[in-house]
């Protein structure tokens with residue numbers, strides 16, 4: 001309805017609220033605040049992987065996250081960025097949608 005159009009106009013649409021363990025990872029990558037769009041969550045997770053050098057320098061699609069909080073959240077030692085499904089499953093567990 002019109003409220004939703006207003007939210008979209010104000011850029012507030014589709015905000016998600018990460019649970020604390022995920023929020024801490026996003027903040028380590030430079031995120032501020034407590035609600036984000038999914039695009040922002042993905043951007044900060046990518047930054048986190050870069051900053052923590054979790055990707056393989058030679059096989060750059062491979063992420064080795066065992067021993068890192070990211071690996072704890074994903075329940076994985078490693079994954080390929082070519083198969084995003086484990087990341088989406090983790091986000092389903094760690095994001096709550098925000099209705100304003």
Ligand SMILES: C[C@@H](c1ccc(Cl)cc1)n1cnc(-c2ccccc2)c1-c1c(C(=O)NCCN2CCN(C3CCCCC3)CC2)[nH]c2cc(Cl)ccc12
Nearest residue numbers: 042043044045046047049050055060061081082084087088
């Ligand atoms: C398509 C996209 C993606 C996005 C989501 C998913 Cl679930 C899979 C895949 N993607 C493709 N490669 C990456 C990537 C690869 C290595 C290191 C960091 C990021 C990403 C990821 C981004 C991102 O925001 N990507 C922007 C452009 N990337 C190109 C790759 N660039 C680096 C590649 C390694 C060498 C340095 C540049 C960084 C910018 N966010 C992510 C978050 C996670 Cl949990 C996992 C991967 C990514």
